Amino acid sequence: MLKYLFIKNVKTDDDFRKYQLLSLSVIIVAAVIFVIYGACNTTSPWLTARIFNILWLVLGVAGFVLFYVRAVLKQLNNPKLLRAKRIEATDERRAQLVKKTLEEIGIGMFVLVVGVLVFSPKSEITVTIPKLYIAGVLMLVVLYFFCRTRK
DSSP: OGGGGSGGGOOSHHHHHHHHHHHHHHHHHHHHHHHHHHHHTOOOSSHHHHHHHHHHHHHHHHHHHHHHHHHHHHHHHOHHHHHHHHHHHHOHHHHHHHHHHHHHHHHHHHHHHHHHHHTOSSOSSOOOOOHHHHHHHHHHHHHHHHHHHOO
């Protein structure tokens, strides 16, 4: 069953079904571990604040897991959709496009980091970047990736 952990071992629709089920179980286990870790590491001294922190964490993770489970079950119950997703996942041209896009993103991020370090106004080792700028760069990277890899 572990051979289905990698997409390169998928040859048929049945193999892709096993790959999807394995990835689904890995996502669920990771979500449970994440929730347990988050529940154990609340730092608020008040019980109600801890309960609300855990509640919002569980709601967010559960929403993501339910959305993912619904999408996978929809694929598994529809043979045409399953075949289309398998072809999309195992397409070599798409894999090359994704690899090239990630390479371009990596080069861009490297240039950005070097630029920040070189043109930093302070002569200190530590450079502080506001979270809003980092979130903006992350949004641009995700947007670039999806624009480049769409059909």
